Amino acid sequence: MSQSFTYTGTSDYIAAPDLMQTVNVAVQLSRPLLIKGEPGTGKTMLAQSIARGLEMPLIIWNVKSTTKAQDGLYIYDTVQRLYDGQFGDGDVSDIGRYIKMGKLGEAFAGDERVVLLIDEIDKADLEFPNDLLWELDQMEFTIPETRATVKAKQRPIVLITSNAEKELPDAFLRRCVFHYIEFPDEDMMERIVHVHVPQLDKRLLDLAIQAFYWLRDVPGLQKKPSTSELIDWVQALARGGVDPKEIAARLPFMGVLLKKDHDVDVAQRALSSGRRR
Amino acid sequence: MFTDFFFLLRFYGVPVTITEWLALMRALALGLAPASLDQFYAVARSILVKSEAYFDQYDQAFAAMFKGIETPPRIEDEVWEWLANPLEMPGLTDEERRLLAAAMEDLDLEALKRMFEERLAEQDEAHHGGNRWVGTGGTSPFGHSGFHPGGIRVGGESRGRSAVKVAGERRYRGYRTDQEVGVRQFELALRRLRQLSSRSEGVPDELDLDETIEETAGNAGRLSLVWRKSRKNAVKVLLLMDVGGSMHPYIRLCSQLFSAVNRSSHFKDLRFYYFHNCVYDWLYLDTSCSLSNAISTRRVLQELPSDTKLILVGDAAMAPSELMARDGIIWWGYGNDEPGIEWLRRLRGHFDHSVWLNTIPESDWEHTYGSVTIRKTREVFPMFELTVDGLTAATKKLMVRF
Numbered sequence: 001m002s003q004s005f006t007y008t009g010t011s012d013y014i015a016a017p018d019l020m021q022t023v024n025v026a027v028q029l030s031r032p033l034l035i036k037g038e039p040g041t042g043k044t045m046l047a048q049s050i051a052r053g054l055e056m057p058l059i060i061w062n063v064k065s066t067t068k069a070q071d072g073l074y075i076y077d078t079v080q081r082l083y084d085g086q087f088g089d090g091d092v093s094d095i096g097r098y099i100k101m102g103k104l105g106e107a108f109a110g111d112e113r114v115v116l117l118i119d120e121i122d123k124a125d126l127e128f129p130n131d132l133l134w135e136l137d138q139m140e141f142t143i144p145e146t147r148a149t150v151k152a153k154q155r156p157i158v159l160i161t162s163n164a165e166k167e168l169p170d171a172f173l174r175r176c177v178f179h180y181i182e183f184p185d186e187d188m189m190e191r192i193v194h195v196h197v198p199q200l201d202k203r204l205l206d207l208a209i210q211a212f213y214w215l216r217d218v219p220g221l222q223k224k225p226s227t228s229e230l231i232d233w234v235q236a237l238a239r240g241g242v243d244p245k246e247i248a249a250r251l252p253f254m255g256v257l258l259k260k261d262h263d264v265d266v267a268q269r270a271l272s273s274g275r276r277r
Numbered sequence: 278m279f280t281d282f283f284f285l286l287r288f289y290g291v292p293v294t295i296t297e298w299l300a301l302m303r304a305l306a307l308g309l310a311p312a313s314l315d316q317f318y319a320v321a322r323s324i325l326v327k328s329e330a331y332f333d334q335y336d337q338a339f340a341a342m343f344k345g346i347e348t349p350p351r352i353e354d355e356v357w358e359w360l361a362n363p364l365e366m367p368g369l370t371d372e373e374r375r376l377l378a379a380a381m382e383d384l385d386l387e388a389l390k391r392m393f394e395e396r397l398a399e400q401d402e403a404h405h406g407g408n409r410w411v412g413t414g415g416t417s418p419f420g421h422s423g424f425h426p427g428g429i430r431v432g433g434e435s436r437g438r439s440a441v442k443v444a445g446e447r448r449y450r451g452y453r454t455d456q457e458v459g460v461r462q463f464e465l466a467l468r469r470l471r472q473l474s475s476r477s478e479g480v481p482d483e484l485d486l487d488e489t490i491e492e493t494a495g496n497a498g499r500l501s502l503v504w505r506k507s508r509k510n511a512v513k514v515l516l517l518m519d520v521g522g523s524m525h526p527y528i529r530l531c532s533q534l535f536s537a538v539n540r541s542s543h544f545k546d547l548r549f550y551y552f553h554n555c556v557y558d559w560l561y562l563d564t565s566c567s568l569s570n571a572i573s574t575r576r577v578l579q580e581l582p583s584d585t586k587l588i589l590v591g592d593a594a595m596a597p598s599e600l601m602a603r604d605g606i607i608w609w610g611y612g613n614d615e616p617g618i619e620w621l622r623r624l625r626g627h628f629d630h631s632v633w634l635n636t637i638p639e640s641d642w643e644h645t646y647g648s649v650t651i652r653k654t655r656e657v658f659p660m661f662e663l664t665v666d667g668l669t670a671a672t673k674k675l676m677v678r679f
Contacts, residue, residue, distance in 0.1 A: 018319040021309075021316060021319050021320060021323075022319065022320075022323040024309065025304055025309050025320050025323055025324065026323075028304070028307055028309060029300055029303060029304055029307075029324075031300065034327070036328075036329065079500075079502070082500055083500060086498070086499065086500060126461070126464060126465065126468070166461070166464070166540060167461035167464070168461075169461070170292070173327035173328075174294055174296050174297055174327070175296075176327065177323045177324055178323055178324075178326060178327045178328070179323055180329040180332070
């Protein structure tokens with residue numbers, strides 16, 4: 001049965017062969033796939049691509065610094081129940097009506113097999129991944145209020161992304177399959193940009209990519225420009241009708257690539273020193 | 278016999294566990310790495326290695342395993358045997374066996390072996406090229422969180438190239454951290470530094486149960502919710518780090534602590550400065566310790582309230598004159614009117630809570646170089662060794678009144 005799910009990438013997402021393979025390993029071993037990589041290497045988009053490639057619905061759980069593991073399972077809306085009790089709306093004795101599934105619960109409860117993306121797990125509290133160990137292992141949890149057990153009919157494909165802001169606990173890591181998305185090289189980048197912006201002057205694209213990698217190598221940048229910024233930038237260049245010759249010399253629309261004053265200064269200095277040489 | 282790879286990985290410092298090893302065995306049994314070393318490389322790595330920081334060690338172990346360097350020839354032969362006879366692998370269906378056998382015929386073992394040898398030669402050069410401890414080599418050791426790929430360009434994808442070749446290139450050297458204790462443990466220890474603020478600031482976002490019951494009762498049973506302001510951590514931290522020459526062996530340890538402190542977003546205020554061996558009139562803003570980028574120690578004392586927690590990190594091992602004498606500062610020409618010990622006492626006096634974390638293990642404090650100044654410093658500051666346990670003890674000390 002599981003043999004039939006083989007991910008081979010989709011037309012709008014360029015996946016490296018080893019990444020595809022890792023995805024398939026995770027799917028077949030039914031283990032969560034942990035994806036790490038620099039911002040802008042397409043971690044979140046991978047989930048969308050997998051969902052599309054395997055034709056499964058995608059459920060995204062965006063983790064924030066305040067997110068608790070419990071939020072992903074279910075929420076018991078006691079306040080609503082209290083209100084209903086006072087105003088006599090509905091059947092208050094049926095607690096089940098006030099249990100709202102979280103994203104993880106949703107993924108378990110559905111009849112279909114889904115792709116569940118737990119996005120930016122490192123944003124949450126240090127203990128957050130540990131709190132999900134059992135649920136992700138067994139793909140089930142109990143709701144004490146109703147004594148119901150939510151068990152996944154079809155084990156969802158779980159994808160977890162991390163920006164490495166926090167170290168993840170070992171016990172959690174042991175259960176995952178891990179892939180580190182490297183920053184794409186120039187050829188790969190050209191294909192990626194081409195997928196997003198198909199009609200683009202080849203010369204403009206080449207020069208823009210060259211300038212982009214040059215900029216990333218400038219020492220002292222606080223935040224290096226990433227893929228999404230490059231895509232915005234080439235679009236800006238194309239619409240602005242910039243002469244391709246200008247690109248390397250002047251980096252027009254630099255604000256699209258660099259978001260910090262400090263970085264713009266550093267880049268300007270590197271540009272002018274480069275010109276002198 | 279294939280288990281040797283497991284031990285080899287552990288030998289190279291990749292923290293592989295049995296759970297993960299069994300998962301790999303399952304993956305192989307499922308036929309996820311059909312008869313190709315390249316695929317085996319990727320599949321095994323995705324299951325066994327959980328941080329890019331260990332990719333380099335994995336590459337080394339992989340190269341060693343399949344090249345036979347630094348491993349007895351017995352293993353090498355057995356590996357080739359294993360490669361040549363995939364049919365003996367357990368848990369394969371007949372269909373898979375047939376496919377495996379067909380695929381193996383395309384694999385030219387002799388060519389592969391030759392390539393191993395070539396790579397071995399190259400690997401040796403790269404290996405002795407130094408640059409083992411990335412993050413300490415040349416660049417500022419306190420720059421940014423341990424293994425962040427800042428500045429390191431990694432080659433492109435490995436499409437169409439042999440896994441062994443890729444492994445030999447050791448492209449992931451830049452991601453190594455070689456952590457002994459780990460940032461996470463430090464982070465956990467630092468969480469003890471928590472002191473909740475009063476309810477006077479912030480937005481009301483917490484349900485006040487007692488008030489809600491009171492109000493609801495007063496409202497003849499009609500629910501009336503009362504919200505209150507939640508309490509936030511109010512701990513302010515000042516971290517002073519020694520970057521003197523004798524601290525070099527501990528740079529990695531210090532940068533781990535630094536990343537942990539830096540990532541601990543729960544502090545209300547966090548400041549860090551550097552000093553060279555001992556604190557005098559100036560504190561430095563970066564590790565180069567030049568007066569052009571420094572702040573007056575007095576100004577820091579004026580700016581920071583006394584309830585700031587002071588953490589000093591250093592080996593406290595210096596020439597006695599640096600601590601006890603006027604103009605004892607190690608830089609000629611800087612000069613200090615007051616001996617270093619006076620500055621230490623002043624710091625101690627200004628802040629209610631302060632600790633000194635010593636990078637030298639506690640057992641050596643009495644008889645290492647600098648034991649005199651360590652003893653003197655201990656008279657001023659409560660001193661703990663810079664380990665997870667030491668840090669935990671230190672954070673306790675920082676939270677109680679003495």
